[in-house]
Amino acid sequence: PTITYVQPDGTKQDLDVPAGKRIMQAAIGAGIDGIVAECGGQAMCATCHVYVDSAWADRLPPVGDDEDEMLEDTVCERTSESRLSCQVPVTDELDGLVVRLPETQV
Ligand code: FES
Numbered sequence: 001p002t003i004t005y006v007q008p009d010g011t012k013q014d015l016d017v018p019a020g021k022r023i024m025q026a027a028i029g030a031g032i033d034g035i036v037a038e039c040g041g042q043a044m045c046a047t048c049h050v051y052v053d054s055a056w057a058d059r060l061p062p063v064g065d066d067e068d069e070m071l072e073d074t075v076c077e078r079t080s081e082s083r084l085s086c087q088v089p090v091t092d093e094l095d096g097l098v099v100r101l102p103e104t105q106v
Helices: 023-029 054-059 065-073
Strands: 002-006 012-016 049-052 082-084 097-100
Touching: 002 023, 049 054, 065 082
Parallel strands: 002 097
Antiparallel strands: 002 012, 049 082, 049 097
């Protein structure tokens, strides 16, 4: 599946991500700016915050309890589109997904 990462200035980067990889892992692996992922994917840092367009919400796993708690600590404002990118595995259904990166993570 192809995932598009959009920087706050509108710059887009498309990545071909194998199913099963987390949205965070793919970004870190490709050196995409804007995702820090201090805790390495444990839902314990909130520095992998992204915004996922609500049109995709049905195809994402529900926000878990740990994720929900950490989303209260994001540096940029939490919205209804906020997710921790380490908690969202890429699936074939997510081909074409657009994730927007916040201004800052720390
Ligand atoms: Fe720390 Fe996602 S990498 S919460």
